Amino acid sequence: MKDSKLTTRIVHADEGQKNEAGALRTPIYQSSTFVFDNVEQGAARFAGEEAGYIYTRLGNPTQKNLEKQMANLEGGDDAIALGSGMAAVSAVVMNLLNCGDHMVASDTLYGCTHSLFDELLPNWGIEVTFVDTSEPENIRAAIKDNTKVIYTETPANPTISITDLEEVVKIAKEKDDITTVVDNTFMTPYLQRPLEMGIDIVIHSATKYLGGHGDTVAGIVVGFEELIGDIKMTTVKDLGGIIAPFDAFLLLRGIKTLAVRVDKICENAMKVAKFLEEHPAVERVYYPGLESHPQHELAKKQMEDFGGIIAFELKGGFEAGKNLLNNVELCTLAVSLGDVDTLIQHPASMTHSVVPQEEREKAGITDGMVRVSVGIEDVDDIIEDLKQGMEQ
Ligand SMILES: Cc1ncc(COP(=O)(O)O)c(C=O)c1O
Incomplete structure (x- = not known):
């Protein structure tokens, strides 16, 4: 299985069939707790001396798959x-x-x-320096003696700027x-695997492409044994933000079609981005698949394809954006x-309204920016809808 191609593993890597009843799909273990045969077994599980489940906040078979x-x-x-x-x-x-630490x-x-x-982090004595990580020198310049973490999103939400992950790893290695x-x-x-580039931890809002159908809110952390084990036994065990078994099931189901959904989304997004770039009402389009994206070459090197998120600015600014969205x-x-349907929103008043205006503008999130998450519909219909929305 480990040697199969990624698209095959997307369908098969969940080991869902390894259950007592031989069910094709992973059962939903809708149980808060697990029964011990005797006190010795319970004690051995708590001591980590015997594998097995204890309580769903500490692990559950649906979640495990x-x-x-x-x-x-x-x-x-x-x-x-x-x-x-x-x-x-x-x-x-x-x-x-x-x-006392810095990020x-x-x-x-x-x-x-x-x-x-x-x-929140500054309330707990943690200092954060925000820099434009699309320029690796900015990261290097911000490192201090007490820097413990470099945190990036790439492509970033919503400006689609890209951070060179190999450079991030190089900079991190300069300090131990x-x-x-x-x-x-x-x-x-399916499109980018940061761990293979030397990154330590990958995070997902699984609510998005992994679920893919707009019916689940979930998150994923992936990494290597020691660090992940430590996170499990501290901030997951004690803060308790675990996934519910039913949501884990929905994600297992969503991931099975990840490759076909994302292929179609990338194909559609490229066509939508090209249409927007040529439309006279559009000032600027941010999509890494376009040659006009300042990091198009880096995107080609680091990513398998360019994804489904496009940001753009209309010549008429905020009023024109509002008109389109309405x-x-x-x-x-x-x-x-990341859903199968095309979603459109206004970052400055919606997803990024919690970021102070001055910081938003510095990061390039203008009041006139519109973000579209391209779906799997017929692309001609998506384009026709955007066209009629802009021209009204
Ligand atoms: C890039 C990114 N990371 C994290 C999150 C947070 O995820 P959730 O809404 O599942 O808590 C989001 C949500 O939009 C996101 O876009």
Whole structure:
């Protein structure tokens, strides 16, 4: 199985059939706790001397199958499935950082990741420096004696700027106690595998492409044995942001079609990006598949394809954007991304409204920016809808 091609492992790596009843799909173990044969067995499980389940906050077979599958696809040895992407982000950074530590983070991040880093972490004595990580020298310049983590999102939400992960690994290695963390939500392991490039931890909002159908909120952390084991036994065990068995089942189901969904999404997104780039009402398009993207060459090197998220600015600024969003019919006005249906939203007033305006503008998140998550519909219909929305 380990040697099979990625597309095959996407379908088969969940080991769902290894259950007592021989069910084709992983059963939903909807149970809060697990029965011990005797006191000795319970004590041995708590002591870590005997494998087996104890209590669902500490592990559950449905969750375990999902974790095994994600570890396999990302090329790690272990994973943790959590109740949301933010539960994954917070479990990781609160494990890695203590009072007095410092982190270097991208200045363009999902809005709530930014507010966790900018507002909550400083309350606990953790300092964060935000830099434009698309320029690796900015990361190097921000490193201090107490820097413990470099945190990036690539492509970043919503500006689609790209960070060179090999450079991040090189910079981290210049000091011996830095852990590198990458939010791989926009790419999924099908398009980008940061662990293979030397990154220590990968995070996903599994709510997005991994689930793929807009019906689950979940998060994933993937990495190597010691670090993942430590996160499990600290910020997952004690803060408790675990995934519910039913949501783990929905993700196992969603991941089976990841490759075909993402292939279609990438094909559609390229056509939509080209259409937008040529439309007279559009000022600028941010899509790494376009030659006009400043990091198009890096995107080709680091990613298998360019993904489904496009940001663009209309010549008429915020008012024109509002007009488009209020007039689309097929594209759905909703936050989130990575679903089979095309979703469209306005970052400055929605997903990134928690980021102060000055910081938003510095990171390139303008008031006139619109973000579209391209779906699997017929691309002519998506384009026609955007066209009629812009022209009304
Ligand atoms: C890149 C990225 N990371 C993390 C998150 C947070 O994930 P969740 O909403 O599942 O908590 C999001 C949500 O939009 C996101 O886009």
